[in-house]
Amino acid sequence: MEQIGSERIVLNIPVQFTAEELARLCRVKEDSAAFGVVEESLDAVNEYAAPKAVLKWATVDGVQGDLTTVDGAVFQSKVVADKLKDTPRVFLSVITAGSGLEACGEFDGDPFLDTLNGALLAHATGYTVRYMKERFGFDGSSMLNPGSLPDWPIRNNFTLFDLIGHVEEIGVTIRENGYMKPWNTTSHIHFSGHGYQNCSLCRKYDCIGRRAPFNRAEYIRIFGTEP
Numbered sequence: 256m257e258q259i260g261s262e263r264i265v266l267n268i269p270v271q272f273t274a275e276e277l278a279r280l281c282r283v284k285e286d287s288a289a290f291g292v293v294e295e296s297l298d299a300v301n302e303y304a305a306p307k308a309v310l311k312w313a314t315v316d317g318v319q320g321d322l323t324t325v326d327g328a329v330f331q332s333k334v335v336a337d338k339l340k341d342t343p344r345v346f347l348s349v350i351t352a353g354s355g356l357e358a359c360g361e362f363d364g365d366p367f368l369d370t371l372n373g374a375l376l377a378h379a380t381g382y383t384v385r386y387m388k389e390r391f392g393f394d395g396s397s398m399l400n401p402g403s404l405p406d407w408p409i410r411n412n413f414t415l416f417d418l419i420g421h422v423e424e425i426g427v428t429i430r431e432n433g434y435m436k437p438w439n440t441t442s443h444i445h446f447s448g449h450g451y452q453n454c455s456l457c458r459k460y461d462c463i464g465r466r467a468p469f470n471r472a473e474y475i476r477i478f479g480t481e482p
């Protein structure tokens with residue numbers, strides 16, 4: 256279900272997994288003991304999970320040096336400036352797994368809960384990117400995430416939230432330090448590109464959540480220094 260108004264879109268993301276689909280999102284192999292945990296969780300996940308997203312079209316007003324102006328708001332970041340310098344329009348988003356699994360009480364004290372919410376966030380992100388493509392012909396798989404690189408710290412969430420507006424409508428709030436609640440929530444600037452992920456410039460080489468290999472040459476090009 257979608258709600259559209261003033262170039263702002265709210266998505267209530269459907270959830271109806273098979274055990275195999277949920278296991279893949281949880282990065283659980285079907286021949287492992289953990290697959291049984293996935294099967295036991297399946298009915299409650301399908302009943303109570305409520306991931307959501309809010310999107311807003313935005314205009315890149317201009318780039319000067321490391322300053323990028325989007326809908327009148329200024330972001331200071333070498334990476335953002337580099338990626339958006341030739342981009343006229345972007346999508347801004349906040350995507351969340353929601354708090355449905357916590358609220359239902361089925362997973363109280365369950366150590367697998369965070370894995371399930373991570374799976375829901377991955378599902379919600381994929382759904383949102385596909386929605387952009389199918390609804391608008393926009394490839395939003397290239398994403399800039401506040402807080403994922405020192406060059407663009409988490410405090411930029413405040414500006415991103417202000418630009419999108421009323422993010423609490425999808426159950427997400429922002430803390431004084433810029434982090435979001437619920438925990439399994441992400442924020443993005445989506446731009447047309449070739450599937451860029453901030454992971455490619457992140458020096459946390461052993462991160463278990465890495466989605467792209469580190470690109471040393473690109474790091475040197477953008478930051479002008481060795482990693």
